[in-house]
Amino acid sequence: xxxxxxxxxxxxxxxxVQELPGRIGFLEQGFPVSGPFDAWSFRQANLLxxxxxxxxxxxxxxxxxxxxxxxxxxxxxxxxxxxxxxxxAPVAMWSSHVVRAGQILALGPAYSGARAYxxxxxxVDTPVxxxxxxxxxxxxxxxxxLVGDQVLPLGAADPVTLEAPGLTIPPALRxxxxxxxxxxxxxxxxxxxxxxxxxxxxxxxASDWAVQxxxxxxGIRLTGPEFGFAHRAIHKNxxxxxxxxxxxxxxxxxxxxxxxxxxxxILVNDAxxxxxxxxxxxxxxxxxxxxAQAKPGDILRFRRIDRAEAGRLRAELGRVTSSGxxxxx
Amino acid sequence: xxxxxxxxYPGGDRAIEVELGDGMDFTLNFTVHRLVAAVREARIAAxxxxxxxxxxxxxxxxxxxxxxxxxxxEIARIYARIGAGASGSLPSRLITMPVWYSDDQTTACIExxxxxxxxxxxxxxxxxxxxGFADRGALARVHSGTEYWVAALGFWPGLCSLLPLxxxxxxxxxxxxxxxxxxPKGAIGIGxxxxxxxxxxxxxxxxxxxxxxxxxxxxxxRLPAFRDSLALFRAxxxxxxxxxxxxxxxxxxxxxxxxxxxxxxxEYQVFSVDRYLDWAKGQGGRG
Numbered sequence: 001x002x003x004x005x006x007x008x009x010x011x012x013x014x015x016x017v018q019e020l021p022g023r024i025g026f027l028e029q030g031f032p033v034s035g036p037f038d039a040w041s042f043r044q045a046n047l048l049x050x051x052x053x054x055x056x057x058x059x060x061x062x063x064x065x066x067x068x069x070x071x072x073x074x075x076x077x078x079x080x081x082x083x084x085x086x087x088x089a090p091v092a093m094w095s096s097h098v099v100r101a102g103q104i105l106a107l108g109p110a111y112s113g114a115r116a117y118x119x120x121x122x123x124v125d126t127p128v129x130x131x132x133x134x135x136x137x138x139x140x141x142x143x144x145x146l147v148g149d150q151v152l153p154l155g156a157a158d159p160v161t162l163e164a165p166g167l168t169i170p171p172a173l174r175x176x177x178x179x180x181x182x183x184x185x186x187x188x189x190x191x192x193x194x195x196x197x198x199x200x201x202x203x204x205x206a207s208d209w210a211v212q213x214x215x216x217x218x219g220i221r222l223t224g225p226e227f228g229f230a231h232r233a234i235h236k237n238x239x240x241x242x243x244x245x246x247x248x249x250x251x252x253x254x255x256x257x258x259x260x261x262x263x264x265x266i267l268v269n270d271a272x273x274x275x276x277x278x279x280x281x282x283x284x285x286x287x288x289x290x291x292a293q294a295k296p297g298d299i300l301r302f303r304r305i306d307r308a309e310a311g312r313l314r315a316e317l318g319r320v321t322s323s324g325x326x327x328x329x
Numbered sequence: 330x331x332x333x334x335x336x337x338y339p340g341g342d343r344a345i346e347v348e349l350g351d352g353m354d355f356t357l358n359f360t361v362h363r364l365v366a367a368v369r370e371a372r373i374a375a376x377x378x379x380x381x382x383x384x385x386x387x388x389x390x391x392x393x394x395x396x397x398x399x400x401x402x403e404i405a406r407i408y409a410r411i412g413a414g415a416s417g418s419l420p421s422r423l424i425t426m427p428v429w430y431s432d433d434q435t436t437a438c439i440e441x442x443x444x445x446x447x448x449x450x451x452x453x454x455x456x457x458x459x460x461g462f463a464d465r466g467a468l469a470r471v472h473s474g475t476e477y478w479v480a481a482l483g484f485w486p487g488l489c490s491l492l493p494l495x496x497x498x499x500x501x502x503x504x505x506x507x508x509x510x511x512x513p514k515g516a517i518g519i520g521x522x523x524x525x526x527x528x529x530x531x532x533x534x535x536x537x538x539x540x541x542x543x544x545x546x547x548x549x550x551r552l553p554a555f556r557d558s559l560a561l562f563r564a565x566x567x568x569x570x571x572x573x574x575x576x577x578x579x580x581x582x583x584x585x586x587x588x589x590x591x592x593x594x595x596e597y598q599v600f601s602v603d604r605y606l607d608w609a610k611g612q613g614g615r616g
Contacts, residue, residue, distance in 0.1 A: 027378040027389070029560045030486040030528075123565030130559070139486050139529060140548050141559075191346040218512065239353040241521055242503050248353055249481060249490060250378035251387025253340030261506065264342030273616075274382055276504065278519070278532075282341030307397055310342035 001086070003073040003123060004154040009104060010144040012065035013078060014216075016135040017124050018042065020054035023132040023141070027273045031141060033254060034134035034269050037233075037292030038115050040175045041079035043321035045119035045289060048076035048096040048167050050158070053321060054122035056133040059114040059215075064107020065146055067118070069099045072160040074121040077105075078169070080113030080177075095168040095329055098160055113177045113293035122157030134271050138218065166329040173320045175289055183294050186287045186313060187257070192247065192278035197228040204257075204281060205304045208274070213296040214277040219258070220267040222290050222300065227262055233278070241276060248278045255283035255291075257302075266291055286313035330357050331413050335399045342392050347404060348385040349413075353611070358480045359386050359415040359602060362564055367409070368404060375400070381564055382481045383490065383523075403508050421600035423476070424561070424592040425569045426526065429578040430469040430539035434513035439537060442509055449505075452536040456502050456519055466539055469499055469572050477524060480567040487528035487546035487560035488521050489566055494605065496612045500524075504534035515541045531588075541570075542581040543592055552585065554592040561592065567600065572599065584592070 020042070036042035036059050043053035051057075076096045077084045084091050084104045091097050093116075099105060105141065107116060125131050129142040134297070137145050141197030142220040146152075190314050193201055204226055212221035229244040247260040252258065256279035258269045266283060268291055284305060294300060305313075319325075330352035337347040350357045351363065363382040375394035380387040390400055404452070431453055439452050450458070452529050454463050462468045475495035493499055502519040509532060511519070516527045518535025525535055528546035545562060547555040554561055562568070571593075573581070584590035 014527045021377075024377050027380045027387075028482060028564070029558075030483045032487050033378075063575060136486075137529060188339065188341050191340045237351050239351075239521060243506060247505070248351075248383050248385075248521075249483070250346060250348075250385050251340075251344070251483070253344035253346070253387065253389075255341050260508070272484040274387075274481065275378060282339075282344070284341060285343050307339065307342055307392070311392060314342065 003149050004073070004119065004157070006154065007068045007070060008146045008148055008150040008152070009066035009068050009148070010106070010185055011061050011148055012107065014137060014145040015058055015060045015061040015065045016137055016145050017056055017126050017143060017152070018059045018135065019056040019133040021128050022134045022269070023136070025179055026130050027251070030273050032270045032273060033140070034136045035251055037115065037148045037269050038079055038117070038175070038289040040289040040317060040321055041115070042117045042327065044094070044172050044174070045076045045078040045117040047321070047323055047326050048078070048094070048169065049074045049119045049121040051119060051121065051123050053323070055119070055127065055155075057117055057119040060107055060118065062114055063109050066104055066106035066115055069113060071101050071149075071154070073099050073154065073157065074160060075105060076119050077098050077107065078119075078174075079116040080110035082107035082110055082116045092168070094174055096166050099298070101245060110295075114253060114295050115292045121160070122155035125155040127152040134209075138270060151153050163261055167326040168329040170327055173190070173325050175293070181295070181298045183290050183298060183300050185290055185300050185302050186284040186305045186309065186310065187281050188284060188305060188310060190280055191282070192252070193280045195230055195233040195247070195278045196232050196280050201280070202227040204214055204223045204301050207304070208319055211294050211296050211298045211300065216298060217268060217270040219267055220294065222266070224264070227259060245278050246276055247278045249274055252279060255285060255288055257281040259286070282309040284313055285315045286310065294310050330354055331360065334406055339397060340387065344390055345388045345390070345401060346385055346395065347388060348352060350384050353383050355478055355494065356415045356606070358492065360413055361386055362445060363411060363415075365407055367407050367573050371403070371407055373400070373403060380483060382483065393604075400609070415602050415606065416565075417603070418563060418599050418601045421598055422563075422566045423595040423598050424566055425568065425571050426543055426575040427577065427581055428473065428517055428539045428541050428543045428570045429573055429575060430472075431465055432540040432575070432578065435516050435537040435540050438509070438513050438516070441574065442505075444477070453538050455558055456500060456536050456538060458504060460500050472524070472538065473570040474498055477568040479562045479564050479568060480523070481564060482560065482562060485528055485531050487562065489526055489545065489562045489568075490528075491524040492522070492523070493526065494567070494609070495607055502536040505536070505547075508532055508534040512537070513540060515544065517541060542578045542585060543590065550589055551588050553595060
C-alpha cells in the first residue's frame with residue numbers, strides 16, 4: 001500500500017499534532033505531558049472518523065490550517081467553530097466527511113471557542129518520541145507546529161467508500177461553548193491553599209478572573225483581585241525564597257493555579273513540570289477542556305468541588321467520549 | 330529538617346504532592362530519591378509519573394484505578410518500611426562542565442533586562458555582594474571548587490537543580506522579580522542555594538554568572554553523550570564546573586557544532602553517602 005499523507009497548504013496559528021494520553025513517564029526529566037488541550041472535542045473527532053479515540057490528530061489554535069489530501073480519507077472537525085470548507089464549500093463541524101485525493105480542507109478563524117481538532121481516518125503517523133506523537137512545540141519535542149509545504153504521513157485506514165454513511169455527534173453530547181464569554185470552572189483546593197489567608201481562598205472562588213492575551217499551551221494567565229497570604233507564606237525557612245508565593249521547588253500538577261507574585265497562571269498541557277511558586281488550587285481534570293476553549297478576555301469563575309465530584313465529572317466525560325456516541329447524520 | 334511523618338497535599342484529582350521535610354539539603358533530598366525509588370519498585374499500576382524534587386515529590390495517578398486514600402496509605406507504608414535517613418552507596422556519574430564565567434551572552438542578557446529594570450544590580454556583582462566575595466574571580470573559584478549533587482530535573486526538558494556538596498560552597502542569591510523572558514542556552518544561574526544550567530533558550534529567574542558551551546539537552550541526539558537520552562543528567566549524578574577562557578569556550582562550541590564533542594563524564598564512580606556525610610560534618614556543614 002502506498003504511503004497515505006496530507007500536505008500543509010497554510011499552517012494556521014501554531015497547529016500541532018497531538019495524541020493521548022500524551023508523554024507519560026518523562027516529567028521527572030522535565031518533559032511535559034502535552035497532548036490535546038480539549039480532550040473532549042479531540043476524542044469525538046477521532047470517533048467520527050472510525051479511529052480509536054486517542055489516535056494522533058491535529059490541534060488548531062485560533063486560526064486553522066489549510067490541508068491538501070494526497071489520498072482519500074474520512075475527516076471530522078470538532079471543537080472551536082472554524083467554519084471548515086472543502087474545496088471552498090462549507091462542511092459541517094462535528095460530522096464525518098469523505099475527502100478525495102487532491103481536495104483541500106481549509107479552516108478559518110475561531111468564531112466560538114479557541115481550539116479545533118481535525119481527525120483523519122488512520123490518524124497522523126509522525127514519529128513517536130519518548131512514547132508519544134504529542135508535540136511540545138516550544139522545545140521541539142515530537143516535532144513543532146506545522147509549516148507550509150510540510151507533508152504529514154497518515155496511518156493505514158480502510159478504503160473509503162462514498163456509500164458509507166456520514167456520522168455526527170448529537171448536539172447534546174458535544175461540549176457546550178458559552179455564548180456569554182463566561183465559564184464556570186470546577187476546581188479543588190490545594191496543594192498549597194494553606195499558604196493563602198482564609199479570606200483569599202474565599203475570594204478566589206467568589207471573583208471574576210479575566211483570561212489574559214498572554215495565554216497559550218503552557219499557561220492561562222489571569223487578571224483579578226490581589227492575593228493575601230497566610231502566616232506560613234511570610235514566616236518561612238529562607239530556602240523557600242523571598243516572595244510570599246515562593247516555595248522550595250516542587251512538582252507542578254496539571255491544571256494547577258500557580259501563583260507567581262500576584263499573577264495566577266493555570267498550568268496546562270505544555271506547562272513546566274516543576275518550579276518555585278505555590279499552587280493554591282487545581283482545576284478538575286474533567287474541566288481542562290474549558291480552559292482550552294476560553295479566549296483572551298473571557299471571564300472564568302471557579303466553583304469549588306471535592307474529589308468525589310471530580311470523579312463524577314470524569315465519569316460523565318468518559319461516557320460522552322466513548323464509542324457509540326456517534327449517530328448516522 | 331525531615332518531618333515526623335509524610336505530608337500529603339492533593340493537587341486536583343490526578344496528582345498528590347508528598348512532602349518529606351522543609352529545606353534544601355542533601356540528606357532530605359537523598360531521602361526523597363530513596364522513597365521515590367521504593368515507590369517505583371512497588372510497581373503500583375495506577376501511578377503514571379513520579380517527580381522527585383528537593384524536599385518533596387509529586388505522584389500523578391489514575392484516580393479511576395486507585396483512590397487518593399489508598400495511594401497515600403500505600404506510600405506511607407512504603408516509607409515506614411524503608412525508614413528515613415541517608416546511608417549506603419550508589420553509582421553516581423561525575424560530569425565536568427566547562428564554564429566561561431561572566432561570558433558575553435549572559436552579560437548581554439543581563440544588560441537587556443536592565444534596559445527595562447535599570448535598578449537591577451548586575452547578576453555576578455549582586456551575588457558577590459550578598460556572599461562576601463571580593464570580586465568575580467573569587468565567585469568563580471568558590472563556584473567551581475565543589476562537586477554538585479543533581480537533586481532534581483524539571484521546569485524544562487533537562488534543566489537540572491544542583492546542590493553544592495561542599496558546605497562552604499553554598500552560595501545564596503534571590504530570584505529575579507519579575508522573571509526574565511529569555512535566558513541564553515547553556516547559562517549557569519544561582520537561585521536560592523541552587524545552581525542550575527539552562528538547557529535551552531527559556532524564560533528564567535536565577536542570577537546568571539556564566540555559560541557552558543557543552544550542551545545538557547540534545548533533542549536530535551547528535552552527540553555521543555545523548556545516545557540513550559535526550560537529557561544529559563540523571564538525579565544522583567554529580568557535576569563539577571571547570572572555568573574556561575573565551576578561546577576554549579569557542580573551541581568547544583566548534584566541536585559541538587561539528588558533532589564530535591565528547592562530554593567529560595566519569596561513569597564508574599560510586600558515591601558513599603556515609604563517608605560524604607562524615608566529611609561534610611567535619612567541614613561544618615549541616616549535611
